[in-house]
Amino acid sequence: EAGVTQSPTHLIKTRGQQATLRCSPISGHTSVYWYQQALGLGLQFLLWYDEGEERNRGNFPPRFSGRQFPNYSSELNVNALELEDSALYLCASSRTEVEAFFGQGTRLTVV
């Protein structure tokens, strides 16, 4: 069974540009969670999608957005990139409330 896959592995963008990160959940999982792991700040919850709907978002500005497609894959968009958006972005999928499986992450570097 394939795990959660994220692409790209690394992404370098210039300040002010837009970044798009993608996530494919484990087959049968309908929920996708996005997290930001910035240096020194731990794992911060960004967004939760389930059955194509945004269910919750963390304390992040509106320039962080995303969507979930009919096949349950998801995309995270970050507009107007700032230097402090540089981080590892992790996606996780689940079908229960007590366990989620994480992808390897996308390392976003804003220069």
Next chain:
Amino acid sequence: AQSVTQLDSQVPVFEEAPVELRCNYSSSVSVYLFWYVQYPNQGLQLLLKYLSGSTLVKGINGFEAEFNKSQTSFHLRKPSVHISDTAEYFCAVTELKTSYDKVIFGPGTSLSVIP
């Protein structure tokens, strides 16, 4: 609201020695508790979880943790570490019967195993 404290940001330990990574949580309600491991340039992998029942929880890779409600702790232990255990370890907590987005992660403990 819950919170998680991992008192040690870095723990160096010699190979084959025992290790304990400390985790304390704060919550006014009953909780689920988790330990995750993150190897360099990887995502998080679940080591073990406490949902209910026995307070001693056994996980993968020889790790175990003990839930202590009176001390609000969930310390992770391994009797003999290997080089391959070098990684970042995260403790996490959430209320019972809530969605996974409510899971709160601790700041992490970096375990370095010295040959």
